[in-house]
Amino acid sequence: MSRKKLLILCYEYPPIGGGGAKVVAGLINQFRHKALDIDLVTMWYRTLKMIERVDNLTIHRAFCIRRKKSVCIPSEMILYLVTGFFLAYRLQRKNHYWLNHTHFIFPDGLISLLLKKATGLPYVITAHGSDVPGYNPDRFRLLHRILLPLWKEVARNAECIICPSATIETLILKCFRKAKTTIIPNGIEVDRFRADLKKEAKILLVTRMFERKGVQYFLQAIRGLDEDFQIHIVGDGPYLERLKEMAKQYNLQVKFHGCLPNRGLELKDLFETSRIFVFTSEAENFPVVLLEAMTAGMAILTTRGTGCAEVVGESGILVRVKNPNAIRENLIILMRDPELCHKLGKAARERVEKYFIWEVVAEKYLLLYEQGLLRAKPNT
DSSP, X not given: OOOEEEEEEOSOOTTSSSHHHHHHHHHHHHHTTSSEEEEEEEEOOTTSOSEEEETTEEEEEEOOOOOOSSOOOHHHHHHHHHHHHHHHHHHHHHHOOSEEEEEOTTTHHHHHHHHHHHHOOOEEXXXXXXXXXXSOSSSSHHHHHHHHHHHHHHHHHOSEEEESSXXXXXXXXXXXXXXXXXXXXXXXXXXXSOSOSOOEEEEEEEOOOOGGGOXXXXXXXXXXXXXXXXXXXXXXSTTHHHHHXXXXXXXXXXXXXXXXXXXXXXXXXXXXXXXXEEEOOSSOSSOHHHHHHHHTTOEEEEESSSHHHHHHTTSSEEXXXXXXXXXXXXXXXXXXXXXXXXXXXXXXXXXXXXXXXHHHHHHHHHHHHHTTOOOOOOOO
């Protein structure tokens, strides 16, 4: 491609946010080596700089009030919608972008819709989960119901909606059957973690602490379990205190680490030395944390009927959601069979290297950009 200017909108970008933020960061890292000049509009948070420049990326942070890194509530998004739109509008008038690649149908899709109406700038959207009606059973249900007509308008005006999983694509088409969709999985840096280090008798869970993530069912599953394994739970969120209360009530020897730096040595060590990774969420798109666990060569226990199954394929063990008994039975099998854990971990690593490295995923995005999906032309 000749050198072009790309606008990216995402209200979460490291160091704030969860899996979606990691996806944006990973994709941008690949785009830095392409013929693109990138402007990213995201949320400001506390001591972060309003503008940062790294290589061909410029990060523009729109002023807002956000209390936590890991969670953003709707009332905090309102100010971002206003400041983010005016920031993006000003940048578009100055730079006349080739394309706006937006992440999250809500809230960023609203900015993109207004920006297209005001300037003609076409946009594609990557959906990440909670921005899709019907995905999340314990967040945004009422808001999605109220805002569904506006959600459909955002989807209607998108040149394409990129779905990391067939699970999300199905939900989107259920809400708006005329949506133009395509599936591109999330990616991972293949050298993010080593898979060849000795695995210890440790079980690791890493997630944001929401009720739908299902950590409570894992705690129920290991209640009274007499196996010599360390249990490590990493992450923060509104459900964390309830989980700590459950662990105390069940007399479980569990270490809650809270939120650890994503690139920190402590988290890296946990991924590389733990034998089993558990992720029992009841609603997922294409969780990056599973890709991280697969890269580290862990045996994975996760849920069927969600985007999780599309990530692990046959390289992990799948159980029904909200099922402590199934979690317990399969955990016992894994804990008593190190050879099976090794076999599953090796298969998981090979699957990542074959399908989900960022170089492969980024090329799919670039091909989508160029294949005529962007018929609309921005006003200049």
